Amino acid sequence: MNKNPVSIIIGVVLLAVFIVLLFVFQVRQSEVAIVTTFSKPSGTTLGPGPHGRLPWPIQKVYKFDQRVQAYEGKLIESQTSDKNNLDIQLYAGWHISDPTQYFLKFGDSAPEKGEARLSEMLQSVQKAVEGKHPMSDFVSTGGTKFDEIEHQILVTLQEQLKANNYGMEIQFVGIKKLGLPEGVTTSVFDRMKSERAVLSSDYEFKGQSEADKIRAKANTDAAKRLSDAEKQANLIRIEAQKAITDTYPIFQQAPELANFLLRLDALEASAKDRTTLIFDGNTAPFDLLRGGSITNLLKK
Amino acid sequence: MERSIQKNGLVNLLTLLVAAVATFALARTGHALAATMAAAFMGIGTIVAAVSWFQMRLEDRERAEKLEFDELARSKGGSALFENKDGGNFPAQQSREQFDKWFVPAFTIIILLLQVGGAWFAWKWLQQPGTVVPIKEPMVVGSLLGLFFLGMLLLGLFSSTLARLEKHRLLRPSASYLLICAYIAALAAAGVAGVEFGVPKLDLIVARVLTVLFGLTAIETVLSLVLEIYRPRVKGKVAQPVYESRLLGVLAHPENVFTTAAHTFDYQFGFKVSETWAFQFFRRAILWLLLAQFGVLMLSTCVVFIEPGERGLLERWGKPVEGRAELAPGMHFKLPYPADKVHRFRTEQVQVFTIGSQPDPKLADVPVILWNQAHTKEDLLLVANKDQDSVDTANKATGKSTPPVSVLTVSFPVHYTISDLKAFAYNHQDSGKLLQAIATRQVVQYLASSDIEDVMTRGRQESAEKLRNDIQTAVNAVQPPLGVTVSFIGLQDIHPPVSVAPDFQKVVGARQTQQAKILAAQAEAVATNALAEAAAFKVIANAEAERERAQMNAGTRASLFTSQIPAFNAAPSVYASRAYLQAFVKATASARKYVLVATNQHDIIQFDLQDKIGKDILDVTVPSGK
Numbered sequence: 001m002n003k004n005p006v007s008i009i010i011g012v013v014l015l016a017v018f019i020v021l022l023f024v025f026q027v028r029q030s031e032v033a034i035v036t037t038f039s040k041p042s043g044t045t046l047g048p049g050p051h052g053r054l055p056w057p058i059q060k061v062y063k064f065d066q067r068v069q070a071y072e073g074k075l076i077e078s079q080t081s082d083k084n085n086l087d088i089q090l091y092a093g094w095h096i097s098d099p100t101q102y103f104l105k106f107g108d109s110a111p112e113k114g115e116a117r118l119s120e121m122l123q124s125v126q127k128a129v130e131g132k133h134p135m136s137d138f139v140s141t142g143g144t145k146f147d148e149i150e151h152q153i154l155v156t157l158q159e160q161l162k163a164n165n166y167g168m169e170i171q172f173v174g175i176k177k178l179g180l181p182e183g184v185t186t187s188v189f190d191r192m193k194s195e196r197a198v199l200s201s202d203y204e205f206k207g208q209s210e211a212d213k214i215r216a217k218a219n220t221d222a223a224k225r226l227s228d229a230e231k232q233a234n235l236i237r238i239e240a241q242k243a244i245t246d247t248y249p250i251f252q253q254a255p256e257l258a259n260f261l262l263r264l265d266a267l268e269a270s271a272k273d274r275t276t277l278i279f280d281g282n283t284a285p286f287d288l289l290r291g292g293s294i295t296n297l298l299k300k
Numbered sequence: 301m302e303r304s305i306q307k308n309g310l311v312n313l314l315t316l317l318v319a320a321v322a323t324f325a326l327a328r329t330g331h332a333l334a335a336t337m338a339a340a341f342m343g344i345g346t347i348v349a350a351v352s353w354f355q356m357r358l359e360d361r362e363r364a365e366k367l368e369f370d371e372l373a374r375s376k377g378g379s380a381l382f383e384n385k386d387g388g389n390f391p392a393q394q395s396r397e398q399f400d401k402w403f404v405p406a407f408t409i410i411i412l413l414l415q416v417g418g419a420w421f422a423w424k425w426l427q428q429p430g431t432v433v434p435i436k437e438p439m440v441v442g443s444l445l446g447l448f449f450l451g452m453l454l455l456g457l458f459s460s461t462l463a464r465l466e467k468h469r470l471l472r473p474s475a476s477y478l479l480i481c482a483y484i485a486a487l488a489a490a491g492v493a494g495v496e497f498g499v500p501k502l503d504l505i506v507a508r509v510l511t512v513l514f515g516l517t518a519i520e521t522v523l524s525l526v527l528e529i530y531r532p533r534v535k536g537k538v539a540q541p542v543y544e545s546r547l548l549g550v551l552a553h554p555e556n557v558f559t560t561a562a563h564t565f566d567y568q569f570g571f572k573v574s575e576t577w578a579f580q581f582f583r584r585a586i587l588w589l590l591l592a593q594f595g596v597l598m599l600s601t602c603v604v605f606i607e608p609g610e611r612g613l614l615e616r617w618g619k620p621v622e623g624r625a626e627l628a629p630g631m632h633f634k635l636p637y638p639a640d641k642v643h644r645f646r647t648e649q650v651q652v653f654t655i656g657s658q659p660d661p662k663l664a665d666v667p668v669i670l671w672n673q674a675h676t677k678e679d680l681l682l683v684a685n686k687d688q689d690s691v692d693t694a695n696k697a698t699g700k701s702t703p704p705v706s707v708l709t710v711s712f713p714v715h716y717t718i719s720d721l722k723a724f725a726y727n728h729q730d731s732g733k734l735l736q737a738i739a740t741r742q743v744v745q746y747l748a749s750s751d752i753e754d755v756m757t758r759g760r761q762e763s764a765e766k767l768r769n770d771i772q773t774a775v776n777a778v779q780p781p782l783g784v785t786v787s788f789i790g791l792q793d794i795h796p797p798v799s800v801a802p803d804f805q806k807v808v809g810a811r812q813t814q815q816a817k818i819l820a821a822q823a824e825a826v827a828t829n830a831l832a833e834a835a836a837f838k839v840i841a842n843a844e845a846e847r848e849r850a851q852m853n854a855g856t857r858a859s860l861f862t863s864q865i866p867a868f869n870a871a872p873s874v875y876a877s878r879a880y881l882q883a884f885v886k887a888t889a890s891a892r893k894y895v896l897v898a899t900n901q902h903d904i905i906q907f908d909l910q911d912k913i914g915k916d917i918l919d920v921t922v923p924s925g926k
Binding site for chain 2 (some may be wrong): 139211215280283290
């Protein structure tokens with residue numbers, strides 16, 4: 001047999017460590033512990049620090065996390081009082097208030113055991129409370145009633161946990177998520193698309209309507225402005241006509257001359273560019289072309 | 301005379317059997333995975349020990365038979381009766397030979413099947429998600445595994461030494477299994493301890509390593525069986541038991557590694573390295589060195605360095621240490637593990653979580669974030685719709701009855717820091733998770749009570765600040781306190797779901813089209829008004845010009861006429877003729893004129909009065925020469 005002193009030292013040290021581990025246990029600040037002797041709880045809870053024990057299977061130590069556990073439920077579909085299907089996910093804060101009772105009820109110190117029971121109770125209470133409230137208490141621009149709903153769930157749960165003496169205490173409940181069932185969500189998507197289509201049409205046709213109005217008003221304004229201008233122009237023309245009329249008595253002094261001069265003006269004005277005139281030999285002064293001698297010409 | 305080792309073999313067998321049953325019960329009760337695999341090794345070890353013990357008994361019987369035969373042969377003086385050494389006269393020898401020939405290979409095949417099946421089932425079992433469950437009473441499980449380790453180690457060392465010194469080849473397999481099972485129990489205890497001290501996967505990892513080792517022993521058993529078939533049978537040479545594992549033998553005697561290493565060095569360097577003082581020193585002092593290293597390791601647990609941005613919680617036997625429960629960044633001394641433990645927290649560092657749609661690492665490199673392209677793992681939140689008319693109209697259009705709610709995709713990052721370390725660590729099991737739940741609740745409530753148009757457009761900065769205050773107020777209201785401060789919430793990512801986003805974008809397009817149409821009409825109106833203004837001005841100006849002209853002409857013509865009357869009166873025909881001719885010249889100056897002065901009145905003269913479109917050659921002016 002190996003009698004190396006080092007082996008003996010290591011063996012003794014390891015044995016000591018194992019013995020200490022078998023007879024001593026540690027409780028953290030965030031924990032409490034209960035000890036069972038042959039599966040019977042001692043009844044007292046042990047706080048933070050080192051404690052002695054008899055080795056397994058005589059005594060067993062169960063450590064309980066005393067901190068508040070953050071529980072998150074599933075997204076559960078239920079109906080509101082106005083027959084709308086709504087999915088709600090709740091969260092809750094709870095802790096083990098009586099470790100001995102908790103151990104007796106669940107046979108373990110693991111929070112998962114109590115959490116599983118809490119989950120069932122929470123689902124039941126959640127559906128009951130949701131059924132008492134209309135959709136507008138959950139989603140509304142007029143203000144939701146989250147606080148009231150959460151309070152109702154909390155109070156009911158507290159009463160149930162107290163009545164069953166589960167050794168658990170629930171401290172708060174909150175709504176973590178609201179959702180709609182898949183089929184309803186698809187319908188809401190369709191409705192949102194329709195709303196947007198209505199809005200798009202509204203914008204486009206309102207734009208066309210507004211543009212048409214602007215154009216019509218502009219045309220009206222232009223026509224009115226031109227009419228005003230014509231009216232003003234006619235008034236001016238009347239003034240001009242009046243000035244001409246004022247000169248007529250002067251022309252009346254020799255009306256034959258005045259008419260002759262007017263005809264000459266008309267002739268001058270009408271025979272302008274690109275005019276072709278055909279004269280016969282009798283038209284003055286072309287009659288000179290027929291006369292030949294000066295005498296004949298003077299005769300004419 | 302060789303002494304009997306049956307008792308040692310039986311002790312080994314019973315020890316392995318008890319250890320296997322106890323370890324299996326412990327593993328199943330405590331949900332320890334590595335301990336289950338340790339029990340499997342011990343089970344195989346029990347079978348091996350049973351086979352080797354049975355073989356020892358047969359060999360002892362054969363030995364006794366041989367002694368008896370020799371004694372009889374000496375007393376009868378070499379009678380022919382005792383010269384016949386056929387099998388019929390040596391039943392014990394025959395039994396042993398039959399056992400060696402048939403039963404040992406059969407047992408080895410059974411062991412092989414158990415090893416292959418065990419490795420395969422264990423590997424499958426460890427892959428299942430429900431396999432890993434929290435270990436119950438880890439300290440008890442670890443301690444008992446430690447005790448098994450000690451018991452099997454001491455017995456294994458004794459048996460192994462006995463087998464080596466007295467050359468008991470049949471004691472070697474069970475001794476090797478005792479030692480390897482002792483080490484495996486220690487490994488399983490380490491796995492359980494790792495789970496207890498913050499390495500939750502260590503037990504699973506150890507279990508997987510042991511499963512691989514189990515598989516390797518199966519491969520080795522196959523090879524041993526194959527090699528046994530082709531092994532040359534030399535008379536007088538005793539065979540090694542085929543069920544003995546060489547692999548486990550090497551692992552069970554790690555001290556042999558030194559011998560192997562020494563031979564390797566000697567061969568490689570060409571001289572006896574293993575005889576140098578350094579090699580001999582290390583060989584002698586290796587255990588002391590390991591012990592010293594363990595001491596240094598324990599001493600190193602007396603010092604802790606808290607990094608910048610961190611704070612530590614110092615606990616002694618689980619309770620915060622009076623006066624120095626919180627450790628600031630820097631070096632600190634403490635009692636060695638497991639008396640004092642330090643739990644670190646990132647108190648100064650900003651911690652972040654996201655409410656709503658979570659960032660998708662696969663889409664992190666997308667350079668553009670658009671509504672109609674997925675850039676997060678979409679999470680739909682309900683938002684209110686205050687325009688009931690719009691909802692009713694849309695419901696009528698789709699033919700479905702939907703509640704007055706819409707859905708939005710939001711992604712709000714929330715920054716927070718730990719403000720009260722003790723509250724953060726001791727009041728809540730997971731303060732970060734609870735904070736996330738509370739913050740999400742506030743966001744959900746904010747959206748559920750807001751109109752979709754308001755949420756997406758107006759007052760984001762104000763809403764972010766209000767939400768931050770609401771979350772902090774809700775956090776402060778939690779009892780016992782959470783010990784966190786919310787420093788920021790960002791509302792940068794709010795948009796309709798990807799499948800609806802194109803319709804929202806169409807609305808924006810329609811709004812732009814509306815503006816474009818109005819602006820075009822306004823531009824046309826400006827032009828129309830301006831042109832009308834100009835036309836009106838022109839009309840009036842023309843009228844005014846006409847008036848001026850008429851007034852002026854009327855005056856001057858009247859004056860001219862007044863001066864013409866005396867001239868006319870003086871010579872009416874001359875004046876008229878003169879006036880006519882002056883006017884005639886002026887009027888016909890630019891006109892094309894044809895004068896017919898012919899006297900023959902019966903001729904028909906035709907005039908082509910068409911205008912010439914192009915010039916003919918006669919119209920071309922010839923340039924004058926220089």
